Amino acid sequence: EVGENTYDASSKLLPQYDFVIIGGGSAGGVLASRLSEIGDWQILLLEAGGTPPPESYVPGFNQLLILGDADWKFYTTKQKNSFNGFTDNRIPYPRGKTIGGCSVLNSMFYVRGNRRDFDNWEAMGNPGWGYRDVLRYFKKFEDYRGKVTKETASFHGFGGPQTIENKRWRTKVSDGFLKAGKQLGYRIVDPSDPDQIASRPNLHVVLNAHVTQIVFENKRAVGVRFQHRGKSKAVFAKREVILSAGAIGSPQLLMLSGVGPANHLRYHGIPVVADVPGVGQNLNDHPYMTGFPWTIKNGSSFHILDIASPKTIQDYVHYRTGRLTTSISIEGYAWPMSEVGDPYWPEVQIAFLPFTVGDDYGLITSHVLGIKNEVYQQYFRNLVGMEGISIGLFLCRPKSRGTVTLNSADPFEAPLIDTNYFDHPDDMVAFIRGMRFALKLGSMPALKEDFEARFHDQPLPGCTHEWPLSDKYLECYARSLTGTTYHPSGTCKMGPASDPYSVVDEYLKLRHVSGLRVVDASIMPLVTSGNTNSPSIMIGEKASDMIKQDWGAPIMPLGY
Numbered sequence: 231e232v233g234e235n236t237y238d239a240s241s242k243l244l245p246q247y248d249f250v251i252i253g254g255g256s257a258g259g260v261l262a263s264r265l266s267e268i269g270d271w272q273i274l275l276l277e278a279g280g281t282p283p284p285e286s287y288v289p290g291f292n293q294l295l296i297l298g299d300a301d302w303k304f305y306t307t308k309q310k311n312s313f314n315g316f317t318d319n320r321i322p323y324p325r326g327k328t329i330g331g332c333s334v335l336n337s338m339f340y341v342r343g344n345r346r347d348f349d350n351w352e353a354m355g356n357p358g359w360g361y362r363d364v365l366r367y368f369k370k371f372e373d374y375r376g377k378v379t380k381e382t383a384s385f386h387g388f389g390g391p392q393t394i395e396n397k398r399w400r401t402k403v404s405d406g407f408l409k410a411g412k413q414l415g416y417r418i419v420d421p422s423d424p425d426q427i428a429s430r431p432n433l434h435v436v437l438n439a440h441v442t443q444i445v446f447e448n449k450r451a452v453g454v455r456f457q458h459r460g461k462s463k464a465v466f467a468k469r470e471v472i473l474s475a476g477a478i479g480s481p482q483l484l485m486l487s488g489v490g491p492a493n494h495l496r497y498h499g500i501p502v503v504a505d506v507p508g509v510g511q512n513l514n515d516h517p518y519m520t521g522f523p524w525t526i527k528n529g530s531s532f533h534i535l536d537i538a539s540p541k542t543i544q545d546y547v548h549y550r551t552g553r554l555t556t557s558i559s560i561e562g563y564a565w566p567m568s569e570v571g572d573p574y575w576p577e578v579q580i581a582f583l584p585f586t587v588g589d590d591y592g593l594i595t596s597h598v599l600g601i602k603n604e605v606y607q608q609y610f611r612n613l614v615g616m617e618g619i620s621i622g623l624f625l626c627r628p629k630s631r632g633t634v635t636l637n638s639a640d641p642f643e644a645p646l647i648d649t650n651y652f653d654h655p656d657d658m659v660a661f662i663r664g665m666r667f668a669l670k671l672g673s674m675p676a677l678k679e680d681f682e683a684r685f686h687d688q689p690l691p692g693c694t695h696e697w698p699l700s701d702k703y704l705e706c707y708a709r710s711l712t713g714t715t716y717h718p719s720g721t722c723k724m725g726p727a728s729d730p731y732s733v734v735d736e737y738l739k740l741r742h743v744s745g746l747r748v749v750d751a752s753i754m755p756l757v758t759s760g761n762t763n764s765p766s767i768m769i770g771e772k773a774s775d776m777i778k779q780d781w782g783a784p785i786m787p788l789g790y
């Protein structure tokens with residue numbers, strides 16, 4: 231929407247607004263839209279990136295966005311327990327730098343998470359964040375376009391700004407994936423089942439506005455400084471500054487502004503406004519194994535070169551149908567029952583892809599993932615030109631925690647992102663259980679017989695010393711080819727005052743300072759058991775109502 235209109239209000243910037251929102255991503259965009267519903271309030275949204283690039287309008291071009299102009303192009307630090315199969319033991323860590331944030335780069339999967347995730351947030355000392363409380367906000371932003379039954383109508387929303395629909399195109403072999411699940415005794419379910427910014431005169435959006443500091447007066451956030459077209463500018467907030475710069479940007483900006491672990495700030499010569507030790511800690515992300523490869527019979531999936539065929543392009547351009555209507559990514563998810571603890575709170579999420587890393591001649595997938603050239607050449611290259619599938623997985627609630635810290639006090643320098651995957655030994659144990667499920671799924675008759683799925687049983691370079699498919703081999707495989715699912719969260723976690731590492735309270739207000747809230751994926755105390763875009767939107771929706779309530783503005787009834 232924004233891409234088609236000029237919202238850039240830099241020429242009419244006011245010196246002061248009621249609310250200044252930093253970051254126009256999944257959560258910040260929602261906030262700007264909802265708060266500007268109150269006509270008396272002046273809202274400013276500052277976004278470091280520009281308008282989304284043209285390729286972002288074609289879902290099938292999703293992979294081309296990574297490492298492009300709309301990506302911050304972050305990398306992780308070198309890892310000791312993971313990334314052995316990636317160049318220099320580090321990986322690209324994409325984050326959207328454009329209006330829309332990561333929602334512009336993402337693969338558009340709509341997964342809310344498990345109801346137990348939110349009940350657990352509440353049990354962790356965050357009243358008002360249980361499943362029953364947040365469900366209404368998931369429904370509020372939805373415009374569900376799938377099949378409406380009595381059941382789906384009860385847990386989906388209608389008429390909201392975000393359309394949710396079934397994929398318009400999928401491969402034949404994805405039927406095999408669903409059938410293989412049935413053969414293992416599972417059901418096909420809607421994962422949401424519990425069991426736009428309009429142009430408004432009071433909303434100013436400034437693009438290419440990189441916020442460099444939140445300004446405090448006596449521990450109250452009163453405004454922000456930002457760089458725009460080579461000039462340093464400042465703007466002030468009468469009511470609140472709201473930080474929605476995402477799970478990497480938000481802790482970085484807090485620390486640059488003097489809010490964070492005092493010793494770390496002093497080390498970088500930053501005057502301490504408030505010692506908040508949890509800022510940048512508790513980095514939760516879902517470690518994601520790129521997928522065991524299988525070859526399948528021709529005609530079951532698609533050939534990468536078909537994407538550029540005149541028919542595919544014509545189908546998309548003229549009719550909005552065909553291969554390009556969906557991202558080139560995962561085609562189906564499965565949640566195996568957990569073998570440990572609550573069986574209905576899955577440990578892993580299984581991902582089904584209708585291609586292998588070898589499919590695209592090493593041009594895109596291995597590049598955006600950061601796979602070492604020798605691993606591609608020795609393991610994936612002989613899959614070139616063959617139709618295939620991959621079955622991967624991610625760990626839903628890892629126990630390992632990473633960090634986001636400052637590399638320097640320079641706001642234009644990328645922070646240090648230490649994912650720290652597999653630091654906690656329980657994570658590897660759970661991951662290996664998930665890998666065994668993935669192997670079992672791929673060997674079910676629905677794939678093996680109907681689609682002639684053949685496991686690519688070549689040993690992975692670096693793991694040849696282990697007995698094939700032994701636990702040790704699987705561990706080595708996981709440490710080599712597990713990267714990110716792009717779900718960082720938790721770095722400004724919400725928690726009770728008794729938790730010294732809580733950064734915000736249940737109203738998302740920053741502890742030890744005033745006039746400042748954090749509203750984005752960084753507030754999740756524990757990452758949800760699924761993809762994180764819709765929970766981030768939900769956080770934006772819920773925060774908007776909390777802010778309106780605090781300032782005596784009317785809250786629209788939800789109707790559910």
Ligand SMILES: Cc1cc2nc3c(=O)[nH]c(=O)nc-3n(C[C@H](O)[C@H](O)[C@H](O)COP(=O)(O)OP(=O)(O)OC[C@H]3O[C@@H](n4cnc5c(N)ncnc54)[C@H](O)[C@@H]3O)c2cc1C
Pocket residue numbers: 252253254255256257258276277278279296324325326327328329330331332333335336337338339340341439440441442474475476477479480483715716717718749750751752761762763764766
């Ligand atoms: C490649 C990729 C694929 C993904 N696929 C899916 C998927 O299919 N389904 C799903 O549910 N989730 C997916 N995700 C995750 C999901 O998109 C994110 O969890 C979600 O968008 C996070 O929202 P947010 O509001 O917390 O942050 P963001 O959307 O990252 O927004 C933060 C915004 O703040 C801006 N910003 C940062 N620092 C500053 C600053 N100093 N000054 C001004 N502006 C600043 C950024 O440019 C950005 O626009 C994916 C993510 C990626 C990267």
